[in-house]
Amino acid sequence: MKRAAPVTLAALLLAASGCASPSVIRRLPDPTITPPRPRISRAPVATPRPPPRPPPSTPLAGKVIVVDAGHGGHDPGALGVGPVPEETVNLGVALKLIPFLEQRGAQVIATRTGDRFVALDGRARMAEEARADLFVSIHADACPRSSVSGATIYVARGAGGASRRAAGSIAAALESSGIACRGVRKAGFRVLVGHSRPAVLIECGYLTNYHEARALGTSAYQARLAEAIAEGITDHFGP
Ligand SMILES: [Zn+2]
Numbered sequence: 001m002k003r004a005a006p007v008t009l010a011a012l013l014l015a016a017s018g019c020a021s022p023s024v025i026r027r028l029p030d031p032t033i034t035p036p037r038p039r040i041s042r043a044p045v046a047t048p049r050p051p052p053r054p055p056p057s058t059p060l061a062g063k064v065i066v067v068d069a070g071h072g073g074h075d076p077g078a079l080g081v082g083p084v085p086e087e088t089v090n091l092g093v094a095l096k097l098i099p100f101l102e103q104r105g106a107q108v109i110a111t112r113t114g115d116r117f118v119a120l121d122g123r124a125r126m127a128e129e130a131r132a133d134l135f136v137s138i139h140a141d142a143c144p145r146s147s148v149s150g151a152t153i154y155v156a157r158g159a160g161g162a163s164r165r166a167a168g169s170i171a172a173a174l175e176s177s178g179i180a181c182r183g184v185r186k187a188g189f190r191v192l193v194g195h196s197r198p199a200v201l202i203e204c205g206y207l208t209n210y211h212e213a214r215a216l217g218t219s220a221y222q223a224r225l226a227e228a229i230a231e232g233i234t235d236h237f238g239p
Helices: 006-016 036-042 086-103 120-129 161-176 210-216 219-237
Strands: 064-069 107-110 134-141 151-156 181-187 199-206
Touching (some): 064 086, 064 120, 086 107, 086 219, 151 161, 161 181, 161 199, 161 219, 199 210, 199 219, 210 219
Parallel strands (some): 134 199, 151 181
Antiparallel strands (some): 151 199
């Protein structure tokens, strides 16, 4: 970067202070303005001091969260009206959810990070072995009636307060981010009942609904879902 001529620099200083009128700039030889000049012109352009970073916000520090992308490998899950099978939607949302949680300080364990089959008992065992503070299973739904749409959150029948509160927080976060949610329901899914840790299963929407299937196949909608789920989990563990 070229050094600025003294007058131009001073003019800039004045302009930055809101005094941009030429008549004011011509009154430069004011000795109270000149002292900063040498310091500014000597400052090495290549080594500007970065602004101090705000302290990282890590509301999930110390929390272990298992993120479970449903299906995979030879198990494609639900096949809807769109071109993207459930296993791919689930993995897309899960892989976007992981960094949102890690940025908030959580230790995240993924049951799968690629297109591979993992048995349901193996997924449940990972929750147990990790002593997970929350097991989050990501799925997408199917229904014979194509008009049905919206996300649904499941907890195990007889689920404890931690699972129910987490499910409620996630449902609320989905709603507040503009994603329709059908509420919290109970079910006996193996990944919910096969271990003792708090757990929720999120059906992100219906692959049998034309509009939702199209959205669920897009990276942008998957990211919206992931961010809302992360917000809900953060609210659940928050003060
Ligand atoms: Zn599924």
